[in-house]
Amino acid sequence: MPRRKLEMPAHFTFTTELPVRISDINYGGHLSNDAMLSLIHEARVRFLNQYHYSELDIEGIGLVMTDSTIIYKAEGFHGDVLQVDVTVSDLEKYGFDFYYLLSNKKSAVEVAHARTGMVFFDYSRRKVQEIPQGFRDRMVKTA
Template sequence: MARIKIDMPDHYAFSTEIPVRISDVNYGGHLGNDAVLSMVHEARIRYLSYYHYTELDVEGAGIIMTDSAIVYLAEGFHGDIVQIDIALGDFNKYGCDIYYLLSNKKTGKEIAHAKTGIVFFNYDERKVIPVPEKFKAVIQKEA
């Protein structure tokens, strides 16, 4: 089976830190794969909040995650602080990709590369809508 590869960006516009909680650790004694996706979600919420957005209100539009990919590179353990750097890219008419670089804050060792695809969505009409131009302008100014 072919391995997933995520071409990570060179520049990140936002960074946040999330500690590995005991509930994030699996039976193998390290950060579980489900916890990584939860951390990515928390980081996305913090990123949007930094720009005064929510997943339900980005210039009046909501967002929906269309796909996700995670490549695991190293273990994380209870008590580690995970630094998550975020960048957006690959904009199309209806959405973009969000890239997440997860690293151990203390050692700098990369724990995972992740990407989520999002599209913008009108929850009242239940349909995909174009990327809000103001959002795109704000994000591209930061890149």
């Protein structure tokens, strides 16, 4: 089976730092895959918060994740601090992609590249919605 590749954007618009907690470590002694998805979720929430958005309220509409890709580059260990760079890309009619670059803050070694596909979703009607124009305008302006 061929290995997946992930083309990363050249520019990221947001940076945050997240510690690797003991609960993030698996039986192999390194950062687990489920914890990695949790870490990028936290980074996504922080990204949205800078615009006073939440995953349930972006211009009155929520988000739902449709898919995710994580490419591991190096191990992460308890006590590491990860720098997580985040950006939005590939805006379409109903959704877009978040991209995440996770690096060890101390050594600058890249730990993972990740992407999550998102669509706008009206939870009260249980239906996919078009990207709100205000969100689109903000993301295009910061790109």
